[in-house]
Amino acid sequence: MAGKTLYDKLWDDHLVAQNDDGSALIYIDRQLLHEVTSPQAFEGLKLAGRKPRRIDANLATPDHNVPTTDRTKGIEDPISRIQVQTLDDNCDEYGVTEFKMDDIRQGIVHVIGPEQGYTLPGITMVCGDSHTATHGAFGAMAFGVGTSEVEHVLATQCLRQKKMKNMLIKVDGKLGVGVTAKDIVLAVIGEIGTAGGNGHAMEFAGSAIEDLSMEGRMTICNMAIEAGARIGLVAVDDKTVEYVKGRPFAPKGEHWDMAVKAWRELKSDSDAQFDKVVELKAEDIIPQVTWGTSPEMVKPVTGTIPNPANESNAVKKEGIERALKYMDLKADMPITQIPVDKVFIGSCTNSRIEDLREAAAVAKGRKVAASVKLAMVVPGSGLVKQQAEAEGLDKIFIEAGFQWREPGCSMCLAMNADRLEPGEHCASTSNRNFEGRQGQGGRTHLVSPGMAAAAAVYGHFTDVRELELQPITGGAH
């Protein structure tokens, strides 16, 4: 019999019941809650007269709606304010641990989970947010759910699920200088498409993945959903264990030893069978820039914008034409000629300390181009912000002409006041370049933090590998 994949192991370990109708009941160890997808879940619970099953299995923070500017006056937008207030009220009423807006630990759910050691190897974790895949970087089965399932987990600590297929993305070799985890995952999406991982749990493996820091692995798993996979996974190794050790919610004492022993098993067996395997060579990956309105519309910075005349598939051809029109770009134009109006460094994809260091290494000693209207850095959490300030990164950014903001989701989805104006091109370290994602009529280009900083400095996309980088001192986390 073939061995098990990491996903198989996590699935089997959380199987409460296998039902006759083909569905399974899966136990959910932990849930993250935020203000946008939880109010209707709490309301549903109340209407049905039900109580949360395990309060201790939930951690909450507001992130989507919070302002990234001065917070002393609260939230200006009354509708956003009510939504955040509703989260606060629900958490207070039920006793759910919440890092409120003025708490130093507040931040993007997918940044604070790992930062607090709330995200642990071997657990199942859900959140009403598709980027929950991020936590798979720790060898955890983590996936986004809708509000009905948020309520389901609150009430039962379980979900009815179908087991997915197994997909392996193997990236071997050494990444070039200036090429990052973001470029790996964008290259993967470019290769397999945004539906390439539909119905699959996607494990990332190979020497290039092993070489990545935990931050890099989180960036990759975060965007598994952009390749269609609800679940991204990386096997547990020494880096995983080292990262978790000593964090507030991490196991302590004898529990720590017991946990580490169990976590060491969290990898796919050498003879495990995958339903789909995709292999990439790290050396072939060049810094990536999306040019269109889907993450699969991506090219190396050295490339040119595709020409719809070269596409034989009619639906795809029309997709390219529509995207070029929306983005106001011409076929065959070099990527480096795309001008940039705004720059956003942040989001659950790229707002951790390593991401900020990477951008600061480009920004140090340089200035944001005069043609760039706004360049902003939004740390993923209050603690990331604090550490960045301790390392002097805030000063580097401010001196270069970037704005240094308070933590939150910000212009990744523009639910708060941070957004693009119609027609503006944005170099963004976020995860989605859909039409209107960063503001109606806005034009998003997804890139790594270093590439975003380089675009800010030059006012157009520039190959970060050609720049001399300033050393940024900062130890391990």
Add this chain to the structure above:
Amino acid sequence: MEAFTQHTGLAVPLDRANVDTDAIIPKQFLKSIKRSGFGPNLFDEWRYLDHGEPGMDNSKRPVNPDFVLNFPRYKGASVLLARENFGCGSSREHAPWALEDYGIKAVIAPSFADIFFNNCFKNGILPIILDHDTVDLLFKETEANEGYKLDINLEQQTITRPNGEVINFDVEPDRKHSLLNGLDDIGITLQQEAAITAYEEERKKRAPWLFNN
């Protein structure tokens, strides 16, 4: 949840691939703490010519005459024809809430994004996967024939075209059962309380650090 058994409805063809949940319901409308009222803002950026914000009187906004849902011939449509990977992007259940509130009962496409597909079943919407050629045929017939209606029968797992020809579709047995009976998923899971408690007790022994907060 409202049950879905049989539905006959006007089809509307949304001819683009990878329609994402940001397009289905833009983010500014996610600030609502309610489950209802999203219908007027379904496909807001495509449907209207101005920028929509919560609280606006949508009946007074300029509509985009070139967007298919606004064509007079598709008024009252309840069966949405779509292309590959419909519903990709975020997990927001506001997307099926908006479709449901608008009056869409079923979505037919060659493929769906996983989370959206799952969310539909929680809200009484039937997402149907058909092969690419069949979807293409339905697109062509819908566009060529005004008043083109499809008759969808979940019990029989059939779609009957106006000419009487029948297309069969697959649906997972447990999802079919829940939808046919309009069942409350949480209620079903709570019937397995004994199994959940037994699992939890065993998990406490294996991973006690997850119960110590």
